[in-house]
Amino acid sequence: MIQLRTYVYMDSLQPQLAEYMATVSQGFLPVPGDSCLWVEVSPGMAVHRLTDVALKATNVHLAQQVVEREFGSMVIHHRSQSEVIEAGRVLLERLGASQEDRQPCRIPWQETIRGMTPDHTVLINRQNRRGNMILPDQSMFILEAEPAGYIIYAANQALKASNVSLIDVRAVGAFGRLTLAGREGDVDEAARAAIHALHNPAGT
Numbered sequence: 001m002i003q004l005r006t007y008v009y010m011d012s013l014q015p016q017l018a019e020y021m022a023t024v025s026q027g028f029l030p031v032p033g034d035s036c037l038w039v040e041v042s043p044g045m046a047v048h049r050l051t052d053v054a055l056k057a058t059n060v061h062l063a064q065q066v067v068e069r070e071f072g073s074m075v076i077h078h079r080s081q082s083e084v085i086e087a088g089r090v091l092l093e094r095l096g097a098s099q100e101d102r103q104p105c106r107i108p109w110q111e112t113i114r115g116m117t118p119d120h121t122v123l124i125n126r127q128n129r130r131g132n133m134i135l136p137d138q139s140m141f142i143l144e145a146e147p148a149g150y151i152i153y154a155a156n157q158a159l160k161a162s163n164v165s166l167i168d169v170r171a172v173g174a175f176g177r178l179t180l181a182g183r184e185g186d187v188d189e190a191a192r193a194a195i196h197a198l199h200n201p202a203g204t
Contacts, residue, residue, distance in 0.1 A: 002041050002042070002046045002095055003042040004039075004040075004095060004099075004101050005040040005041060005042055005071065005103045005149065006103070006148070006150055007037075007039055007040075007092075007099050007102040007203060008038050008149065008152065008202055008203070009035075009037050009084065009085070009202050009203055010035065010036045010037075010152075010153060011035055011081055012032075012034070012035065013031075013032055013035075013036050013077070013156060014032065014156050014159035014160055015159075016131075016132070016165070016166040017152070017155055017159055017169070018030050018031055018032040018033075018034065019032070020130055020166055020169060021064070023130040024064070025063045025064045025075075026064060027061070027062040027063045027064055027075075028062060028063055028077075029063065030061075030063050030075075033079070034077040034078065034079055035077060035078055035079070035081040035083070035084040036075065036076070036084065037060075037076050037084050037087060038073065038074075038075050038149045038152050038171065039073065039074050039075075039088075039091060040072070040073040040074075040147055040148065040149040041071070041072055041073075041095075042070055042071050043069065043070065043071075044069055044071050044072030045067060047066075047074050048065075048072075050074060050091050050094065051065055051074050053091060054074070054076055054087040054090060054091055055076075057086070057087065057090040058083050058084075058087040058090065059080075059083050060076040060077065060083050061076065061078060062074065062076055063075040063076065063077050068173070071147075071148070071173070071174070073148075073149055073172055088203075102201075102203075105145055105147070105198045105199070106146045107143070107144065107145060107146075107195065107198055108144045108145075108146055108175065109144040110191070110195065111141070111142050112141045112191055113139065113140045113142075114184055115137055115139070116134060116137065116138055116140055121134045121136050121138070124179070128167055128168040130168070131165070131166045131168050131169070131179075132165035132166055132167055132181070133167075134165065134167050135181070138181045138182055138183065138187075139181065139182065139183070139184045139187040139188075140167070140187070141178075141179070141187050141190060141191045141194070142177070142178070143177070143179075143191070143194055144175050144176065144178075145175065145176040145177075146174065146175050147174075148170070148171050148173050148174065149171050149172075149176060150171075150176060151169060151170070151171050151176025151178050151198075152169060152171040153197050153198075153201055153202060154178055154194040154195075154197040155169045155178050155180075155194070157193045157194060158191070158193045158194040158197070159190070160193070161189055161192075162182070162186045162190035163182065163186050164181060164182035164186050164187055164190045165180065165182055166179075166180060167179040167180060167181050178194065180194075
Protein backbone atom coordinates (compact mmCIF):
# COMPACT_ATOMS: atom_id res chain seq x y z
CA MET A 1 0.00 0.00 0.00
CA ILE A 2 1.60 3.26 -1.15
CA GLN A 3 0.57 6.39 0.75
CA LEU A 4 0.63 9.70 -1.10
CA ARG A 5 2.06 12.14 1.41
CA THR A 6 2.82 15.21 -0.68
CA TYR A 7 1.77 16.25 -4.18
CA VAL A 8 2.38 19.88 -5.09
CA TYR A 9 2.74 21.60 -8.43
CA MET A 10 4.61 24.84 -9.07
CA ASP A 11 3.87 26.56 -12.37
CA SER A 12 7.05 28.66 -12.32
CA LEU A 13 10.03 28.18 -10.02
CA GLN A 14 11.14 31.49 -8.57
CA PRO A 15 14.79 32.40 -9.21
CA GLN A 16 16.03 32.07 -5.62
CA LEU A 17 14.30 28.72 -5.14
CA ALA A 18 15.50 27.32 -8.46
CA GLU A 19 19.07 28.31 -7.68
CA TYR A 20 18.82 26.87 -4.16
CA MET A 21 17.44 23.58 -5.50
CA ALA A 22 20.36 23.43 -7.93
CA THR A 23 22.82 23.47 -5.00
CA VAL A 24 21.31 20.29 -3.53
CA SER A 25 20.09 18.53 -6.68
CA GLN A 26 21.98 15.45 -7.85
CA GLY A 27 20.04 15.16 -11.10
CA PHE A 28 19.11 17.54 -13.91
CA LEU A 29 19.26 21.06 -12.54
CA PRO A 30 16.12 23.22 -12.68
CA VAL A 31 16.30 26.80 -13.87
CA PRO A 32 14.08 29.77 -12.97
CA GLY A 33 10.72 29.60 -14.67
CA ASP A 34 10.62 25.81 -14.93
CA SER A 35 7.40 24.05 -14.04
CA CYS A 36 7.93 21.60 -11.18
CA LEU A 37 6.17 18.76 -9.37
CA TRP A 38 7.17 17.54 -5.91
CA VAL A 39 5.85 14.12 -4.87
CA GLU A 40 6.45 12.33 -1.59
CA VAL A 41 5.26 8.81 -0.79
CA SER A 42 5.53 6.18 1.90
CA PRO A 43 7.21 3.70 2.03
CA GLY A 44 10.30 5.33 0.60
CA MET A 45 11.32 2.62 -1.86
CA ALA A 46 8.07 3.09 -3.81
CA VAL A 47 9.42 6.33 -5.23
CA HIS A 48 11.58 4.35 -7.69
CA ARG A 49 8.48 2.95 -9.37
CA LEU A 50 6.92 6.38 -9.70
CA THR A 51 10.13 7.90 -11.05
CA ASP A 52 10.27 5.22 -13.72
CA VAL A 53 6.67 5.84 -14.74
CA ALA A 54 7.08 9.62 -15.01
CA LEU A 55 10.32 9.51 -16.99
CA LYS A 56 9.04 6.93 -19.47
CA ALA A 57 5.68 8.60 -20.05
CA THR A 58 6.86 12.20 -20.56
CA ASN A 59 9.90 14.38 -21.30
CA VAL A 60 10.29 15.67 -17.74
CA HIS A 61 13.69 15.80 -16.08
CA LEU A 62 14.49 14.31 -12.68
CA ALA A 63 16.01 16.96 -10.44
CA GLN A 64 16.14 15.00 -7.22
CA GLN A 65 15.23 11.69 -5.67
CA VAL A 66 15.56 10.98 -1.96
CA VAL A 67 14.91 7.46 -0.72
CA GLU A 68 14.60 6.86 3.02
CA ARG A 69 13.04 3.86 4.71
CA GLU A 70 9.84 5.63 5.69
CA PHE A 71 9.60 8.40 3.09
CA GLY A 72 10.64 8.80 -0.53
CA SER A 73 10.46 11.98 -2.60
CA MET A 74 10.97 12.90 -6.23
CA VAL A 75 11.22 16.24 -7.99
CA ILE A 76 10.54 16.49 -11.71
CA HIS A 77 10.63 19.61 -13.85
CA HIS A 78 10.37 20.86 -17.41
CA ARG A 79 10.11 24.16 -19.23
CA SER A 80 6.70 23.07 -20.52
CA GLN A 81 3.93 23.07 -17.93
CA SER A 82 1.96 20.51 -19.96
CA GLU A 83 4.78 17.96 -19.66
CA VAL A 84 4.84 18.25 -15.87
CA ILE A 85 1.05 18.18 -15.59
CA GLU A 86 0.91 15.04 -17.74
CA ALA A 87 3.60 13.38 -15.62
CA GLY A 88 1.53 14.10 -12.53
CA ARG A 89 -1.58 12.66 -14.14
CA VAL A 90 0.27 9.46 -15.04
CA LEU A 91 1.70 9.13 -11.53
CA LEU A 92 -1.70 9.49 -9.89
CA GLU A 93 -3.20 7.00 -12.33
CA ARG A 94 -0.47 4.48 -11.49
CA LEU A 95 -1.15 4.99 -7.79
CA GLY A 96 -4.90 4.66 -8.30
CA ALA A 97 -5.24 7.94 -6.43
CA SER A 98 -6.19 11.57 -6.89
CA GLN A 99 -4.42 14.62 -5.48
CA GLU A 100 -7.20 14.84 -2.89
CA ASP A 101 -5.81 11.62 -1.39
CA ARG A 102 -2.58 13.35 -0.38
CA GLN A 103 -1.97 13.81 3.33
CA PRO A 104 -3.25 17.16 4.63
CA CYS A 105 -0.57 19.64 5.62
CA ARG A 106 -0.02 20.53 9.27
CA ILE A 107 1.95 23.55 10.55
CA PRO A 108 3.77 22.54 13.77
CA TRP A 109 5.63 25.84 14.08
CA GLN A 110 5.67 29.37 12.67
CA GLU A 111 7.36 32.47 14.05
CA THR A 112 8.72 35.86 13.03
CA ILE A 113 11.72 37.24 14.90
CA ARG A 114 12.30 40.95 14.40
CA GLY A 115 15.52 42.97 14.63
CA MET A 116 17.94 40.04 14.58
CA THR A 117 21.15 40.44 16.58
CA PRO A 118 24.61 40.03 14.98
CA ASP A 119 25.45 36.99 17.14
CA HIS A 120 22.28 35.24 16.04
CA THR A 121 22.67 36.03 12.33
CA VAL A 122 26.31 34.92 12.24
CA LEU A 123 25.42 31.54 13.68
CA ILE A 124 22.54 31.04 11.22
CA ASN A 125 24.76 31.98 8.28
CA ARG A 126 27.42 29.50 9.36
CA GLN A 127 24.84 26.73 9.56
CA ASN A 128 23.17 27.48 6.21
CA ARG A 129 25.68 27.65 3.37
CA ARG A 130 23.38 27.15 0.35
CA GLY A 131 20.99 30.08 0.59
CA ASN A 132 21.41 33.81 1.11
CA MET A 133 22.81 35.41 4.25
CA ILE A 134 20.63 37.01 6.88
CA LEU A 135 21.88 40.41 8.07
CA PRO A 136 21.71 42.02 11.51
CA ASP A 137 18.54 44.05 12.18
CA GLN A 138 16.58 42.14 9.53
CA SER A 139 13.46 40.15 10.42
CA MET A 140 13.42 36.37 10.10
CA PHE A 141 10.43 34.13 9.42
CA ILE A 142 10.68 30.42 10.23
CA LEU A 143 8.07 27.86 9.23
CA GLU A 144 7.72 24.12 9.74
CA ALA A 145 5.39 21.81 7.76
CA GLU A 146 4.36 18.17 7.92
CA PRO A 147 4.69 16.35 5.54
CA ALA A 148 7.98 17.89 4.56
CA GLY A 149 7.41 18.28 0.82
CA TYR A 150 4.76 20.97 1.21
CA ILE A 151 7.37 23.44 2.41
CA ILE A 152 8.81 23.80 -1.08
CA TYR A 153 5.49 25.12 -2.36
CA ALA A 154 5.27 27.54 0.57
CA ALA A 155 8.75 28.83 -0.29
CA ASN A 156 7.88 29.38 -3.95
CA GLN A 157 4.67 31.23 -3.13
CA ALA A 158 6.38 33.42 -0.54
CA LEU A 159 9.06 34.41 -3.04
CA LYS A 160 6.39 35.24 -5.59
CA ALA A 161 4.62 37.49 -3.12
CA SER A 162 7.44 39.45 -1.56
CA ASN A 163 11.00 40.72 -1.91
CA VAL A 164 12.68 38.56 0.72
CA SER A 165 15.83 36.47 0.89
CA LEU A 166 15.68 32.67 0.93
CA ILE A 167 17.96 31.57 3.73
CA ASP A 168 17.14 27.87 3.97
CA VAL A 169 14.52 25.37 2.80
CA ARG A 170 14.55 21.68 3.71
CA ALA A 171 11.85 19.54 2.19
CA VAL A 172 12.82 15.95 3.04
CA GLY A 173 12.39 13.91 6.19
CA ALA A 174 9.54 14.01 8.67
CA PHE A 175 9.23 17.81 8.73
CA GLY A 176 9.94 20.53 6.18
CA ARG A 177 11.53 23.79 7.28
CA LEU A 178 11.72 27.22 5.68
CA THR A 179 13.69 30.31 6.70
CA LEU A 180 13.20 33.69 5.04
CA ALA A 181 14.65 37.09 5.92
CA GLY A 182 14.38 40.74 4.92
CA ARG A 183 12.74 44.00 5.88
CA GLU A 184 9.95 43.67 8.42
CA GLY A 185 7.06 44.49 6.08
CA ASP A 186 8.40 42.24 3.32
CA VAL A 187 8.83 39.35 5.75
CA ASP A 188 5.28 39.76 7.06
CA GLU A 189 3.94 39.65 3.50
CA ALA A 190 6.00 36.56 2.67
CA ALA A 191 4.84 34.86 5.85
CA ARG A 192 1.19 35.38 4.95
CA ALA A 193 1.77 33.95 1.48
CA ALA A 194 3.64 30.92 2.81
CA ILE A 195 1.00 30.06 5.39
CA HIS A 196 -1.79 30.53 2.86
CA ALA A 197 0.08 28.17 0.51
CA LEU A 198 0.22 25.43 3.13
CA HIS A 199 -3.50 25.75 3.76
CA ASN A 200 -4.20 25.72 0.01
CA PRO A 201 -1.55 23.57 -1.69
CA ALA A 202 -1.64 23.49 -5.49
CA GLY A 203 -2.14 20.38 -7.58
CA THR A 204 -2.28 19.80 -11.29
